[in-house]
Amino acid sequence: MGAGYEGEPAPDPSLRRDLARRAAAARADPTRVLLEGVHALKHALRFGADIELVLTPDLTRLTELLAQLAPDVVVPAGTQELERQEWRDLVPRELPSPALAVARRPTGSAAEVLATAGLVVVLDRPRHLGNLGAVVRVAAAAGATGVLTVGDADPWHPTAVRAAAGLQFAVSVAATDRLPADTGTRTIVALDPNGTDLLGALPSDGLLLVGTERGGLTPDLLDRADQRVRLPMRPGVSSLNLATAVAAALYGAAANGDGRR
Numbered sequence: 001m002g003a004g005y006e007g008e009p010a011p012d013p014s015l016r017r018d019l020a021r022r023a024a025a026a027r028a029d030p031t032r033v034l035l036e037g038v039h040a041l042k043h044a045l046r047f048g049a050d051i052e053l054v055l056t057p058d059l060t061r062l063t064e065l066l067a068q069l070a071p072d073v074v075v076p077a078g079t080q081e082l083e084r085q086e087w088r089d090l091v092p093r094e095l096p097s098p099a100l101a102v103a104r105r106p107t108g109s110a111a112e113v114l115a116t117a118g119l120v121v122v123l124d125r126p127r128h129l130g131n132l133g134a135v136v137r138v139a140a141a142a143g144a145t146g147v148l149t150v151g152d153a154d155p156w157h158p159t160a161v162r163a164a165a166g167l168q169f170a171v172s173v174a175a176t177d178r179l180p181a182d183t184g185t186r187t188i189v190a191l192d193p194n195g196t197d198l199l200g201a202l203p204s205d206g207l208l209l210v211g212t213e214r215g216g217l218t219p220d221l222l223d224r225a226d227q228r229v230r231l232p233m234r235p236g237v238s239s240l241n242l243a244t245a246v247a248a249a250l251y252g253a254a255a256n257g258d259g260r261r
């Protein structure tokens with residue numbers, strides 16, 4: 001879809017049905033990304049996503065919202081308005097804002113994420129897609145260049161995309177079965193509540209390893225770390241939430257002068 005807005009609701013019910021069917025199918029399609037809500041759509045547009053279709057129950061409202069929230073972004077040409085009942089059938093759980101879009105999924109691999117020139121967050125078997133999305137969001141905000149998940153959690157799952165407000169398009173993301181044996185010259189820093197070192201500056205091209213919600217980092221990943229860094233906590237508190245720990249580490253390290261935003 002190109003920039004610009006034609007402003008005409010789809011007059012043809014069969015066209016609307018077809019677009020709604022494609023949006024519903026995108027939820028489980030590994031080649032597509034479902035963007036739920038205006039923030040996800042805004043970030044996807046801003047960071048160069050290839051948007052295939054945009055649906056809304058209220059084109060005027062969507063246009064107003066984008067103008068308010070993202071004056072740099074225009075409603076894509078070809079955006080189609082659905083009738084109320086068509087929208088309800090497509091979106092049974094109310095979205096925070098009136099937009100549902102489908103983009104092509106970039107073909108990212110672990111090697112591509114590890115080839116980015118910057119700090120990469122490595123999540124060891126994250127269980128909660130909301131946490132995964134929150135990590136992508138803070139990684140993008142804090143200037144990390146990639147997020148790699150080890151295990152079966154999909155960083156492009158609609159729940160993770162929603163939690164990240166579509167910022168998967170602003171960093172390099174991929175899932176992998178295991179962290180490749182060769183990670184080049186990157187310094188590996190494990191974020192570990194039982195670590196010995198206190199957080200200082202993070203290496204600008206480091207790998208930041210983060211453990212799973214219950215069990216923390218697996219021993220084989222911990223063994224690969226050059227440093228095991230802890231964030232100090234009041235006695236009696238056993239750990240921070242995974243995404244909170246990543247946020248504290250990235251912004252704490254930036255405050256310690258590692259040159260990222």
Ligand SMILES: C[S@@+](CC[C@H](N)C(=O)[O-])C[C@H]1O[C@@H](n2cnc3c(N)ncnc32)[C@H](O)[C@@H]1O
Pocket residue numbers: 190191192193194209210211212213214215216217229230231232233238239240241242245
């Ligand atoms: C909910 S915690 C897991 C707690 C787990 N029992 C453990 O010992 O790691 C999820 C991940 O967040 C990071 N984390 C949480 N609190 C931390 C802290 N105080 N210092 C360093 N990392 C922390 C670690 O990477 C941890 O594996």
